[in-house]
Amino acid sequence: MGFESHLYVQTVLVNMYVESGGLVECKKVFDEMPEKNSVTWNVMITGLAKQGDVEFARFLFEKMPDRNIVSWSGMIDGYTRMNQHREALGLFRRMVADDGVDPSEITFLAILPAVWNIGDVKICRLIHGYGEKRGFLVSDIRVMNSLIDTYAKCGCMGSALRFFDEISTDTKNLVSWTSLISGFAMHGMGKEAVESFERMEQEGWKPNRVTFVSVLNACSHGFLVEEGLKFFKKMVNEYQILPDIKHYGCLVDMLGRTGRLEEAEKIALEIPSEISNEVVWRILLGACSFYGDVEMGERVTEKIMEMERGYGGDYVLMSNILVGAGRFADAQRLRRLMDERNAIKVAGS
Structure with missing residues (x-):
């Protein structure tokens, strides 16, 4: 078997170990390889970054003799996955400004989540301009959709909408529409979200379950109950x-936001048991607190306790509802029950 065959087999072995989470084994095989090519280095760096070992991935990245766009993109993606967004942006700047490496579509998809997590619209616009120069914003709908999402999450719905409208009808897909509707929902722009949904249907697109989550969320934040x-x-x-x-x-x-608590409770009770959870009931308990509905609050708290007794926030919220109604002794009893059950306390409670 020739040298190239040995190298290929060892690289496949490294990939197998790193993909399955065998980080000790993949490092051992990698260290014992007499020669490594760029594929081997990239398999190791991108694999470790995906598995969350960004520190060792970065160590190898800095040691790699000839880094290429795969190495840079894999490392940036690793930082983004681990919520180390400033490190991701710093590496992107170094790649473009210092090393003169042109980003690929994959690089853009890796860096844009870091941009919206930081929420810097100026950086978003810089990357947008760079993407236009490179031609990615006319060739890859994934990058376009990610940019819509990034503008929206950076708080700039005007730019998100303008860019959305610049995309040709033939190029847009359901993700494009869903990203726009979700952005409007995020900013409480219920009317605009509803109009976009209707426009989407008029253009022949069929919404999926994610699109409906977005438009329902928009109706909730925009107090558009009947539309919802x-x-x-x-x-x-x-x-x-x-x-x-x-x-x-x-x-x-x-329904809870608009004070229609009985309807909200009826919906919550109709949720099939196999998917029902305490989160929905906590949403309703929050509405009971806002509107001071003690009786429903007690019923809702009982439901939550059937599912989970260990979260202190539930006891605190219900005890506050009781205090608001002047039922101080009941509130104290609930607080004692929280302590007896060793419920996880919430900061400030």
Whole structure:
């Protein structure tokens, strides 16, 4: 067997170990290799970065004789995955400004989540301009959709909408529309989200369950209850989509925000037991607190306790509702029960 065959087999072995999480084994094979090519280095660096071992991945990255775009992109992606967003941006700047390496579509997909996590719209615009020069914003819809999402999460819906409108009708896909609707929802722009949903349907796109989560969330934050109820019915009846816990959660939140607590409780009780969870009931408990509904608050708390007794925030919120109603002794009893059950206390409680 020739040298290249040995190298190929060892590289495959490194990849197998790193993909399966065998970090000790992959490091051993890598260290024992007499020669390594760029593929071997990239397999190791990108694999370690994906597995969360960004420190050792960076050590190898700095030692790599001839770094290429795969190495840079893999390392940037690793930092983004580990929520080390400033490190990701610093590496991106070094790649472009110092080493003169041109980013690829994969690099853009890796760096944009770091941009919106930091929330710096100036950086977003710089990367947008660079992407236009490189031609990625006319060739890869994934990059375009990610940019819409990034502008929205950086708080700049005007730029998100302008860029969305610049994308040709033939190029847009369902993710493009969902990103736009989700952005409007994030900023409480319910009317704009509803209009975008209707425009999407007019252009022949069929929403999926993620699109419906986005528009229901928009209706909730925009206090558009009747529209939200219509969308929920449309999802079930017209598009034959079975609601999941996120859809029900949006509905309960929407009704709870507007004080329609009995309807919200009815929806919560109708959620199939196999998908029901304490999160939906906590949403309703928050609404009970806001509107001072003690009786429903007690019922909701009982439901939560059937599912989970260990979160102190539930006891604290219900005890505050009781205090607001002048039931101080009951509030104290609930606090003692929280201590007896060793519930996880919330800061400031």
